[in-house]
Amino acid sequence: GAVVSQHPSRVICKSGTSVKIECRSLDFQATTMFWYRQFPKKSLMLMATSNEGSKATYEQGVEKDKFLINHASLTLSTLTVTSAHPEDSSFYICSAREVRGQGAEQFFGPGTRLTVL
Amino acid sequence: GDSVTQMEGPVTLSEEAFLTINCTYTATGYPSLFWYVQYPGEGLQLLLKATKADDKGSNKGFEATYRKETTSFHLEKGSVQVSDSAVYFCAAGNQGGKLIFGQGTELSVKP
Numbered sequence A: 001g002a003v004v005s006q007h008p009s010r011v012i013c014k015s016g017t018s019v020k021i022e023c024r025s026l027d028f029q030a031t032t033m034f035w036y037r038q039f040p041k042k043s044l045m046l047m048a049t050s051n052e053g054s055k056a057t058y059e060q061g062v063e064k065d066k067f068l069i070n071h072a073s074l075t076l077s078t079l080t081v082t083s084a085h086p087e088d089s090s091f092y093i094c095s096a097r098e099v100r101g102q103g104a105e106q107f108f109g110p111g112t113r114l115t116v117l
Numbered sequence B: 001g002d003s004v005t006q007m008e009g010p011v012t013l014s015e016e017a018f019l020t021i022n023c024t025y026t027a028t029g030y031p032s033l034f035w036y037v038q039y040p041g042e043g044l045q046l047l048l049k050a051t052k053a054d055d056k057g058s059n060k061g062f063e064a065t066y067r068k069e070t071t072s073f074h075l076e077k078g079s080v081q082v083s084d085s086a087v088y089f090c091a092a093g094n095q096g097g098k099l100i101f102g103q104g105t106e107l108s109v110k111p
Helices: none
Strands: A003-009 A010-013 A019-025 A032-038 A044-051 A067-073 A074-079 A089-101 A101-108 A112-116 B003-005 B010-012 B019-021 B021-026 B032-038 B044-049 B058-061 B062-065 B075-076 B088-093 B100-102 B105-110
Touching: A003 A089, A003 B058, A019 A032, A019 A089, A019 A112, A032 A067, A032 B105, A044 B100, A074 A089, A074 A112, A089 B100, B003 B088, B003 B100, B010 B019, B019 B105, B021 B032, B032 B062, B044 B062, B044 B088
Parallel strands: A010 A112, B010 B105
Antiparallel strands: A003 A019, A019 A074, A032 A044, A032 A089, A067 A074, A089 A101, A089 A112, B003 B021, B019 B075, B032 B044, B032 B088, B044 B058, B058 B062, B062 B075, B088 B100, B088 B105
């Protein structure tokens, strides 16, 4: 199946710094990518929909100025957590949507563990 | 808004036992329904899906039927293996690919 990578897999940063997470579709082009946040023992919460060449669409309650999303190419979307604080510590997961003929399928990255000290 | 509810875990079974993980949804319109599996240390993988009422998705011995009348998509497997130990997520999706996930059910299968 199609492969989606995330980098880094794990990052530890100091409070107040910004962190960038990359999501790449390795063997297909994705006009749409999604960013999720997963809390321990909890479900995935959709944060935003990232469309190539246009602004991201954020879910209610997600601060767009804090979680900056850029989807500059058909294979790369980035999530930047600006001025990170300990409450931003979480597991961030991206997915990329591959359109195939009449249908589409979503492929998930392995996730990035962010710890803010 | 749309939501997905699945049974609480963790679920612990002996090898070769029958598995059911319940999932119900509320949604406007007719969503596609999915089961994803997350093995330890790995990303989510699509297990099976159904796109319309009465469709049955199946894969690796798992199956689930899209029941519009009960708004359910319960996951079943007749005989689980130790290698099935993972977290299972039910999800509902719209045409644009946006997915709403249930809270996940951790399954542990003992030899």
